[in-house]
Amino acid sequence: MISAIGLIAGLGLLILLTMRGVHIIIAATVSAALVAITSGVAMMPPFADADAPDYVTAYMRGFTGFFADWFFMFLLGAIFGEVMSASGAADSAAKFIIERLGVRYAVLAVVAACAALTYGGVSVFIVAFSVYPMAVSLFRDANLPHRFIPAALCFGSVTFTMTSAGSPEIQNLIPIEFLGTTAMAGWRVSAVVAVLLAITGYIWLQRMVGRAVANGETFEGALGEHVERDEGPLPHPILSLVPLIIVLAAFNLTDDMLGKYALVLALGLGTLAALAIGWRHRMQMPKAFGVGATGAVIAITNTCAVVGFGTVAQLTPAFQQALGVVTAIPGDPLIGAAIAVTVICGLTGSASGGQTIALPLIAPGYIDAGVEPGELHRVAALASGALDSLPHNGYVVTTIRAICGETHARAYGPVGALTVILPLVGLVLAVGLFIIF
Known part of the structure; x- marks a missing residue:
């Protein structure tokens, strides 16, 4: 008792x-x-x-076991996000989306980016690191409250994608070991549920953001430190998507061979691509690496504590x-x-x-x-x-x-x-x- x-x-x-x-x-x-x-x-x-x-x-x-298993993924994920921001790639992709879709679809863009990466096999932790820089740019340009970015990231990562049929996330793969099934198990019901969650959740999130804006909330910036890009021309928006595409492709091509360590390779290649794209901002990169490394340690120790x-x-x-x-x-x-x-x-x-x-x-x-x-x-x-x-x-x-x-x-x-x-x-x-x- x-x-x-x-x-x-x-x-x-x-x-x-x-x-x-x-x-x-x-x-x-x-x-x-x-x-x-x-x-x-x-x-x-x-x-x-x-x-x-x-x-x-x-x-x-529990603490050290999780740290040992995931430290390099957190480290490279955090550095990748900071380099994407410092290179201007995140801003460029965000501006492209805003220009094509309009500010009213800023939330949808963040959710869709998270969903695509999650269902593409990128760990949900890495998805948040990867998409956050673009999310900040989108929310800043649309003047939406920063406090809703975590909701947009989490909704796109861990609801209608992470546990759906066909998802390569570990949450959908664990039952295979005990049940002898496949990742597509129960796909018909899963598809119905996923569509319902995606539509309902997006409408709900938009309404929450709309109410906050109606009450006078605006974009106020993050409470933590992130690297700001030097002023100057932005890389081409299509080019700016290359690092994300490389991460997604490299992970899926090497997942069977490397397992979770495919993320290390994928994020390493993605970071190199982001560095190349942002070469004109190379003086900012040492700081980006430092801030990323610090953020990675904070992020993983927070998670280790709960484990x-x-x-x-x-x-x-x-x-x-x-x-x-x-x-x-x-x-x-x-x-x-x-x-x-x-x-x-x-x-x-x-x-x-x-x-x-x-x-x-x-x-x-x-x-x-x-x-x-x-x-x-x-x-x-x-x-x-x-x-x-x-x-x-x-x-x-x-x-x-x-x-x-x-x-x-x-x-x-x-x-x-x-x-x-x-x-x-x-x-x-x-x-x-x-x-x-």
Whole structure:
């Protein structure tokens, strides 16, 4: 009982502190400590029994494990974004879009760019780094509030693309290992849900931005530091898209051979292309590399902090009990699977982490009960993309704070509406369609 209270309190405290502006590293370590204490987990190795877990070791295992796995992707992603900005490529592409589509489509351009890269196989973390410079230019030219950029980035990356059939994102690929399916599993229902989320979400985002503008909000700039381009002629807009095209093409051509490290190659080539395009601004590039490197360290440590919290949470009796409860929900198995994956992803703050924990436990039982693997695959993928986007989610923290230089108080409202509420509606629709048809 105390463990359950502590787990809920720890998660609530993490969300509260994050929303109040407390640094995520402090918020995560304090919240994880509360979870450990209320579950009887020793605080340090000297106080733990032989072979028993302890708070410090578990937290740092999650923290350093994520850092080791993703540091180079974060580093090159951040540098790529800064070089795109300093070279003028981001401004050029943005002005081209504004001239062709008009300022009223600035939000659509950002969402579409994120969707194209995400469905093209670029990691959602890298998508945010890559598109942010163009988003700033678009929102500046259209005089739209900067605080809605995180919502546009997140909506285009983690809603109707990340968990859809055919997406090469890990959230759509994890079920393959446990269910023997393909990335296109449940594609008919997935297509219906994706179209609904894309249209509804875009209309909702536009209305939120429109209300803010009507209330007198304008573009006010980021709170964080980013490299400003020297004045001068911009590169040709078509040429400015070359680095993004190179990233997308290089990743997809080498993904089978290099796995996630294809991102390292792709971003490295994209950065070289951006450097070549912005050669006239070469004096700004050392600063761009420095700001990018600093931003990468901030971004990945923010995410590592949340991963550490999830690692500690998994040690508690309450987490194991909650896992047992949600996997034993009566009724249609797809409903139980949807709830199980949704809850676990919410507790861990990770779509991929939640699926990895849940699927080995629920997949065998549901398959034995006659559930069609493709349907279970799609439900699990969609379920992973809802409560994982609570304020403590690593991608949310990184996008709002490290990439966009915003605060949760200013930016999370639209993000939460589009990445929590909307995907939950899509999940319900998908389960309903699978049950009916």
